[in-house]
Amino acid sequence: MAKTLEHYQHLHQIPELGFVEFKTSAYIADALEVAGFKVTRNINDTTGIVAELDSGKPGPVMALRADMDALGHIIDGQLVARHTCGHDGHSSVVLATAQEVINEGVVKKGRLKILFQPAEELGTGALAMVEGGVLDDVDILLGFHVRPLEECPMGKAVPAMFYSAGATVEAVITGLPAHAARPHLGINALDAAVAAVQAVNTIHLAPNLTWSVKATRMLCDAGVTNSVPSEARVCWDLRSQFNEPMDTLKAKVINAITHSVAAMGATAEITVMKEMHAAIIDDDVTALIAESIVEVLGAEGLTEPQFTPGCEDFFHYPRQRPQVKTGFWGLGANLTPGLHHPEMRFDLDALEIGVQVFKSCVKKVLG
The missing domain is CATH 3.30.70.360 (Alpha-Beta Plaits)
Known part of the structure; x- marks a missing residue:
């Protein structure tokens, strides 16, 4: 948990808007290189990052995706960037997962790719990553999002979030x-x-x-x-x-x-x-995520799939590359008073749950 919180505390202090996540991107890429990943920066001339771990053995290519950008709020008459959608938490979870996966030798076949995407809030970050070729060799892609309290409380997780x-x-x-x-x-x-x-x-x-x-x-x-x-x-x-x-x-x-x-x-x-686009989610990948949630939180921690009127540019990925099997899950974090609220906050203990669920998914596919 220490690394996850360390990442979060750093990223939370340097919020940056879409396509100008320069400090955020540099911090993440540096950490991935130190961990031992092959890192490609500036995907498609953006702040996007792809890190790769090759087992050297045949197998599927699995990718985990996190978004990096903050939101712009008018506060006291000034435009300020704030992490009010949890993207700093998403990046922290996926970065810590990558570090633990490589340190523990989890990947025993195939390849693991880690995608850090800019500009989710602009709705064009995923498209920029697709155009940069990051999914051309990917078989399975996973993403996630922290959920508001009224949708999913702390200690529970949603195996499939059907965005609108x-x-x-x-x-x-x-x-x-x-x-x-x-x-x-x-x-x-x-x-x-x-x-x-x-x-x-x-x-x-x-x-x-x-x-x-x-x-x-x-x-x-x-x-x-x-x-x-x-x-x-x-x-x-x-x-x-x-x-x-x-x-x-x-x-x-x-x-x-x-x-x-x-x-x-x-x-x-x-x-x-x-x-x-509305969610395009693979049933088999949802089943994989559900198994991992139960493994981490027990059967009582698994909720039913949910529909939300919110939007997520993650679903440009399967729309543009339909051969990729995608899954997108929701992490309960007691998040209040709501996403995009200037004072949004959540229980940071949820971040470690996110790491453990992702690690379990990677083990099931590449272990």
């Missing part, structure tokens, strides 16, 4: 400026933006599907209060438990925005800014 698909749609709405005393000479972008929000709110998918869409940002300012604004920027957050309804939802949102603003004479430039 998510997307961010932005519309830059353009009207025509005018003096507020002569509104008939302009096209009010703010009115058009409000109409677009209302139009999107009328969208319906089948009631048996789990989905949501809501406006989450609106920016519009003519600079003065007596002018008709000519531009507005609106963002919507889209969620769907499955990938296919997300395609339908995106199309309906784009259609609603386009036609509602056009009815007022405005135009909309629409961009899907960020997109993450």
Whole structure:
């Protein structure tokens, strides 16, 4: 546990945003090299890292993945990076697992790869790693995430976390400026933006599907209060438990925005800014993880698989490389008051549980 906590305490003090995890990446890569791994830094010209341990004997290639980036919060009017999604904990667990695996000679066949990924919060870090070729030779890939208290308490773990698909749609709405005393000479972008929000709110998918869409940002300012604004920027957050309804939802949102603003004479430039896929999880890998959880926590520590409306860019990996069998589990850690909350905290004793579960998985596959 000492090494895991040491890693966590260091990484927690140096939070860095996506694709600029320079200190974080250097610390992890240095530790992996000292442990004896073959380390490749700057994957695809990013801060991504791949470490490899080759047994020298035939066998499968197994990979463990951790994310490294922190979140940006506006606190006292300033943008600050904070580890409020537990990625420092994830990196600490996977780094300590790697060190213990090599020190204990766990890998007796095949190869073990350790992936430290940037920019999970941006939704593009996994894609950058895939483009860097890190999965081209991988057979099995495992990831995990600490869970909020209401989902999974300390002393329990979830063998499969079924994340939802998510997307961010932005519309830059353009009207025509005018003096507020002569509104008939302009096209009010703010009115058009409000109409677009209302139009999107009328969208319906089948009631048996789990989905949501809501406006989450609106920016519009003519600079003065007596002018008709000519531009507005609106963002919507889209969620769907499955990938296919997300395609339908995106199309309906784009259609609603386009036609509602056009009815007022405005135009909309629409961009899907960020997109993450719903979970693709292999049943056999889930069974492997479940066995390891029971081995570490006992049968009482194993929960049923869970669905969550949250998103995880981990699932770009199986979407881009469907030949890779993937598993993603959840670690109970008494995490409160919630993920992405500026004051998020969790029980650090959970980190050692994470190490032991991962070690057990590696032993079962490569031991």
